[in-house]
Each structure stands twice: as structure tokens, then as C-alpha cells.
Amino acid sequence: MGDTIRWGIIGPGKIAHNFAKDLKLVSDGILTAVASRNIEKAELFAKEYNAKHAFGSYEELFNCDEVDVIYVATPHTLHAQWSIMAMDHGKHVLCEKPMGVNLSEVEEMIACAKRNQVFLMEALWSRFNPTIRKVKELIDAGELGEIGYLHADFAFYGLDRSEEGRVLNPNLAGGSLLDIGIYPIFLAYVLLGKPEKIKAASxxxxxxxxxxxxxxxEYESTQALLYSGLTSNSEMKAEIAGSEGSIFIHPRWHEAQGFSMEKGDGLDSFNQPTKGKGYTYEIEEVHSCLKSQKLESDLWSRQNSLDLIGLLDEVRRLTGIVFPFEE
Known part of the structure; x- marks a missing residue:
């Protein structure tokens, strides 16, 4: 692996624009190629971010020798298909969350990564956010005592979107859970581990x-109250409370710029602004892993992705969320 990590992007939509902007802030990374099934879209994206190559098919990008790692930013239903094809071409992959639509897809993706001996990570960017990393450090160190309560939500009004778009279209694995419910579930999982029991309603x-x-x-001595929705906005402030204090992650907590900690009569605020929008930290983690010849991250491992999709699958089982292509 050279000093500069060369990126390719497939699926140049809104999230890919945010990613490309932050990639410019990472000194040892460069956007080399972008691919879309609409060549004009790929060319516009490449021009905006000074990428050398624009391709009208994903396969052309996978065959490009000047790309080390591919960021998969397609809709959920295509994550597994294109990640597997990229890895079969020997490319490392950072795949947008959720890594797959269900556990079987994620298992297939991980098997492919092992078979090809390539790096694979789910792009759960919040895991690398400095505030969330610091909050986890404080909780693991016992600063709040025994945790008794966690609350996290993620909601926006989305019922005015096109019914053909990814948010409201069941054929594109639409709905709130996989798109934004994954964040509150992630927070409970990363701070508290896997629950003993789940209750859910949709x-x-x-x-x-x-x-x-x-x-x-539900955990042995803790309850986490989690919510996702498309019917209204929510405050999106996360709270973790324990026997000796509480932490409040400032809105919007999944891209936090700081937090407050309350202990006794004191309430202290800690500002931790991100570099760019915050994708920089997951990009830096990918670079660190690749340069160390590690095929997965210690901060967000393949097992973490398996655990997370397992929790999403269980919520779906309890609430009856099934997509047409799964029936």
C-alpha cells in the first residue's frame, strides 16, 4: 500500500458528496475514480472533486488498477451485490450502513472478504466520532457508576418524499429502521453490549x-429506550444515566460536536467539533488499517457488523418488517 490511499466511489448521491468533501481533508487519501450507471452523473461528480476517472458502470471501476479501496454508497439493497463484486476484483471495501439488508447478506459479504483476503468495514461513521469515542471511554471507566438508562432517537419528516425513492419504497428496503433506526441501536450496542431481551412495535x-x-x-440492570421515525422530527439528544451521573450527547447526537456530563450539582460541557462533517474519522481508520495490513477494524469489526444486523433482524422479526424481495 502506497503513502496515498486511492479511493473509488460507486453511487454518487448525497452521502457520497459528503464523503468526498471530507476525503479532501484527509492528507493521505485521494479520490481517483467515481462510477455511476449514469455516465453524466459520474462525470459531474468527478469534475467537482477532481477525480481522474469517471465510469459509466461499476465493473469498469472495479477493473481500474489505480483504485485501492471502494466506498459503496448505493441504496441498501445493492450493498451486498456490489461489495462482493468489488472484493472479487481484489478491492478493499468501505460499505455504507447497513452493510447488508439482513444477516445472510452480511455473512456472505464477510465470507467473500475472507476468501479474497481484502479489507471490509461497514461505514458506521458515528463509531469514530470523537464525542462518541470519549463518551464510551468515560462509561467504560465507570464515571457514571452503574448504567441504568439509555435513551436515543433519530427521526425526521419523510412522508413528503417520492414513493419511488429509497425512503418510502419497500422494494428498496425503505422505512426508518435500516436507514436511521440503526443509529440508536448502534449506540445501545456499543455502550451496553447485546441486550438480553428486545421489545419493539412499528x-x-x-x-x-x-x-x-x-x-x-433490556439488560440485567439497564433499559435502553430507542426510537426511529419518518412521521416527525425529534430532538436527537442522547442520554445515558447511571448511579453516579448522566451524560447528554448534544443534538444531533449521531454526528455530535460535544456532550455534557452531570455529576452531583455540577454540569460540565465539552465541545469536540469534528473535522469536516465527520466522515474524516472513518476514512482515517480505513487508512490506518490498510497501511498496517489489517483486514478489519478493531473499533468496528466484522463481528460488530454481524451483531448489529442481528439486532436489526430481531427487531424486524418482532414487528413484522419484511421486504418484498425477501418473501
Missing amino acids: QFYKTGVEVQTSMIF
Whole structure:
């Protein structure tokens, strides 16, 4: 692996634009190629971010010798297909969350990474956010005592979106859970581990997608109250409370710029602004792993992705969320 990590992007939509902007802030990375099934879209994206190559098919990018790692930013339903094809071409992969639509897809992707001896990581960017890393460090060190309660939500109004788009279309694995519910579930998992029991309830839209899901994750001495929805906005401030204090991750907590900690009569605020929007930290983690010849991250491992999709699958089982292509 050279001093500069060369990136390719497939699926140049909104999230890929955010990623490309932050990639410019990482000194040892460069966007070399972008691919879209619409060549004009690829060319515009490449021009905006000074990428050398623009391709009208993903396969052309996978065959490009000037690309080390590929960022897969397609809709959920295509994550597994294109990640596997990229890895079969010997490319390292950073795949947008959720890594796959269900556990079987994630297992297939990980098997492919092992078979080809390439790096694979789910792009769960919040795991690398400095605030969330610091909060986990404080909780693991016992600063809050015994944790008794966690609350996290993620919601926005999305019912005005096109029913053909990815948010409201069941054929594109639409709904709130996989798109944004994954974040509250992630926070409970990364801070508290896997729950002993899950309770969940969902409400559905006329297209058949789930648009509200409330969850209770039960642990031995802790409850986590989690929510995702497309029917309204929410404050998106996360709270973790223990026997000796509480931490409040400032809104929007999944891309936090700081947190507050309350202990006794004191409330202290800690500002931790991100570099760029915050994708820089997961990019730096990928670079560190590749340069160390590691095929997975210690901070967000393949097992972590398996655990997370397992939790999502269980919520779906409890609430009856099934996509047409799974029936």
C-alpha cells in the first residue's frame, strides 16, 4: 500500500458528496475514480472533486488498477451485490450502513472478504466520532457508576418524499429502521453490549414500509429506550444515566460536536467539533488499517457488523418488517 490511499466511489448521491468533501481533508487519501450507471452523473461528480476517472458502470471501476479501496454508497439493497463484486476484483471495501439488508447478506459479504483476503468495514461513521469515542471511554471507566438508562432517537419528516425513492419504497428496503433506526441501536450496542431481551412495535405506511419503530432493549440492570421515525422530527439528544451521573450527547447526537456530563450539582460541557462533517474519522481508520495490513477494524469489526444486523433482524422479526424481495 502506497503513502496515498486511492479511493473509488460507486453511487454518487448525497452521502457520497459528503464523503468526498471530507476525503479532501484527509492528507493521505485521494479520490481517483467515481462510477455511476449514469455516465453524466459520474462525470459531474468527478469534475467537482477532481477525480481522474469517471465510469459509466461499476465493473469498469472495479477493473481500474489505480483504485485501492471502494466506498459503496448505493441504496441498501445493492450493498451486498456490489461489495462482493468489488472484493472479487481484489478491492478493499468501505460499505455504507447497513452493510447488508439482513444477516445472510452480511455473512456472505464477510465470507467473500475472507476468501479474497481484502479489507471490509461497514461505514458506521458515528463509531469514530470523537464525542462518541470519549463518551464510551468515560462509561467504560465507570464515571457514571452503574448504567441504568439509555435513551436515543433519530427521526425526521419523510412522508413528503417520492414513493419511488429509497425512503418510502419497500422494494428498496425503505422505512426508518435500516436507514436511521440503526443509529440508536448502534449506540445501545456499543455502550451496553447485546441486550438480553428486545421489545419493539412499528407502524406502517400505505406503501408497506415501516415509518415508526419504538424499541426497549433490556439488560440485567439497564433499559435502553430507542426510537426511529419518518412521521416527525425529534430532538436527537442522547442520554445515558447511571448511579453516579448522566451524560447528554448534544443534538444531533449521531454526528455530535460535544456532550455534557452531570455529576452531583455540577454540569460540565465539552465541545469536540469534528473535522469536516465527520466522515474524516472513518476514512482515517480505513487508512490506518490498510497501511498496517489489517483486514478489519478493531473499533468496528466484522463481528460488530454481524451483531448489529442481528439486532436489526430481531427487531424486524418482532414487528413484522419484511421486504418484498425477501418473501
